Amino acid sequence: MSDSPRLATGFGLVTGEVCKRLAGLGHEILVLGWWSSEPAEYFGLDIRPCPVHPKRAAAAVVRHASQFRPHYLITLGDIPWLGYLAAADVRRALSQLGTKWCIYYPVDGTLPDGGLPANWVSILSEADLAVTMSEFGTAATTACGIDATFIPHGCDTELFRPPRDKEAAKRRFGYEGKFVILSDMRNHRRKMIPRALDIVRRLQVPPDKLVFHLHTGSQGREDADSYSYNVRADIELLGLGFVTGVHDNDDPAGFGMAELVSLYSAADVHLLTSFGEGFGLPTLQAASSGVVPIAAANSASTELAGSHGYAIPCDTRTTDEFGLVRKFIDRRRAASVLQALYEDPRLLDARALAARRFALDFSWDHVVRKWDSLLREEEKTPLSEASGHRAGRAPAGASRQRIRGLNGARRGKQAPPRPTGHDASVLPVPRIGVPVRLELKRKATRGASIPLVLAEASCAHQVRDLEAIFPGTLVLNIDGASLPARDQLQELIDMATLIVDPEGRLPQIDLLCATRGASYLGNSAIWPPVEEGSLLLKARSLLTDYALSEKRARIARQRVRHAVPAAFDQATKTVAKSATE
Known part of the structure; x- marks a missing residue:
């Protein structure tokens, strides 16, 4: 059970590649596909629609299991989705049918102690088999007292392979004679596309010798409460004429496979700026194509970059709605690596050869042999022994003690589990998004408001383009000579995504923002300066860099507390007085 293999998604690709090969090895397979509307067939595989809502999905699983009577239910998805x-009722039903639940899951971040949220550990402890796709995930799972098998994703190493003639491959796209940077990623908050643009704009490469092929959709549709970003508008603002590849379809995977392979063949390096990857298929596909992978040194990206590519250290971090640590790639160091590869073709060639050698160990046939071996070996274990924690896994008592300890230590601090990653009505609001919205962290409610930028009236025209870069954002003028009443002003500040007052014409507004935890941009002794050019670029920087905005707000709050102890009471009084004068 996962994304239907007929869908052009990472999980859909893995489901199709693994299942069709397992079927070739004699396994009988029924695929329950998310986002399938009707029964279908894929390379001889029978695909049945699976609802995305948790209750309906559970009922569908039990119904199909009763008819198909499988030895295993293998689920590919994030832990909290499942x-x-x-x-108890689902586990009991599957047990009565003799079906073992094998959860195949990504881990793209951990708690500060290296483990996973307690409710995720509880879910893992109920599975009969835990299989993770990265060494990073294996380590995080082990830290929680759960024993997991490691089986990575794979790659079609015959399809994704170095071209015989790199220049000919580039010529197909009009890129001959140019240094080609590829980023193959959907327009999603986790991918950190604004950070990728920040990196390439630092390069000292003649524009006629550089291409950044950003294979993504112009706008994304997921996590609408915390992500609304128009890539085309941002590229235009930054004046990056060497950026190509952005298309109107928000799903870049809709690109045909043959075209995608050709695109990888034309690239010199692949850049992935994500703040977390459960695996990272594009990084492996790049390596298999003889394209040097560059990624952030976080989660599974580090092991896939290895010594053939570059795992770029991260310079900032924060925690998300689950308490997971999210680390952000150092833009300066990433640009430095790209610059070095451009200037040294021999280094580029050596890394490309090493990347190809690395990827050969990840062929789909090699990966599926591991699955075949695991499933046939586990089939020998009676379900009574397999239920919960079997022999060969961590002792049940130790694991349950760990879970109780985690629940006790973190009670009240963890966000509720996501029953499914595909039903927006049951998802917690993601904190880390674009535009950066610190107010979502304060409110922690869904659909609280649209992104609101409050701009002092005389400068509002300078930041009006934010409405194009971040669709749905509203830039609202505030006149310092006629501020709203105290209650209305506080309500506006609490709702605001960003307050802009470069000349300090709104009396004490910087102080009020610091006390209320709202992001502020302007002339202030309280707030750290933003190192960018124009006012618009400074605002863009704050709205695309969560760690920066969060850090500035924290510093401003600390400065008020230490330098002006009474400011929390005086700030609102001063603003209210100014409004009446």
């Missing part, structure tokens, strides 16, 4: 399968 919490409903850990429910």
Whole structure:
């Protein structure tokens, strides 16, 4: 059960590649595909629609299991997406049918102690088999007292392979004679596309010798409460004429596979700026194509970059709605690596050869042999022994003690589990998004408001383009000579995504923003300066860099507390007085 293999998604690709090969090895397979509207066939595989809502999905799983009577239910998805399968009634139904639940899951971040949220550990503890796709995920799972098998994703190494003639491959796209940087990623908050643009704009490469092929959609549709970003508008603002590849379809995977392979063949390096990857198929596909992978040194990206590519250290971090640590790639160091590869073709060639050698160990046939071996070996273990924590896994008592300890230590601090990653009505609001919205962290409610930028009236025209870069954002003028009443002003500040007052014409507004935890841009002794050019670029920097905005707000708050102890009471009084004068 996962994304349908007929869908052009990472999980859909993995489902199709693994299942069709397992079928070739004699396994009988029924695929329950998310986002399938009707029964279908894929390379001889029978695909049945699977609802995305947790209750309906659970009912569908039990119904199909009763008819198909499988030895295994293998689920490919994030741990919290599948919490409903850990429910007692579902586990009991599967057990009565003799079906073992094998959860195949990514881990793209951990808690500060290197483990996973307690409710995720509880879900894992209910599965009969835990299989993770990265060494990073294996380590995080082990830290929680759960024993997991490591089986990575794979790659079609015959399809994704170095071209015989690199210049000919580039010529197909009009890129001959140019240094080609590829980023193959969907327009999603996790991918940090604004950070990728920040990196390439630092390069000292003649524009006629450089191409940044950003293979993505112009706008994304996921996580609308915390992500609304128009890539085309941002590229235009930054004046990056060497950026190509952005298309109107928000799903870049809709690109045909043959074209995608050709695109990888034309690239010199692949850049991935994500703040977390459960695996990272584009990084492996790049390596297999003889394209040097560059990624952030976080999660599974580090092991896939290895010594053949570059895992760029991260310079900032924060925690997300689950308490997971999210680390952000150092833009300066990433640009430095790209610059070095451009200036030294021999280094580029050596890394490309090493990348190809690395990828050969990840062929799909090699990966599926691991699955075949695991499933046939586990089939020998009676379900009574397999339920919960079997022999060969961490002792049940130790694991349950760990879970109780985690629940006790972190009670009240963890966000509720996501029953499914595909039903927006049950998702917690993501904190880290674009535009950066610190107010979502304060409110922690869904659909609280649209992104609101409050701009002092005389400068509002300078930041009006934010409405194009971040669709749905509203830039609202505030006149310092006629501020709203105290209650209205506080309400506006609490709702605001960013307050802009470069000349300090709104009396004490910087102080009020610091006390209320709202992001502020302007002339202030309280708030750290923003190192960018124009006012618009400074605002863009704050609205695309969560760690920066969060850090500035924290510093401003600390400065008020230490330098002006009474400011929390006086700030609102001063603003209210100014409004009446």
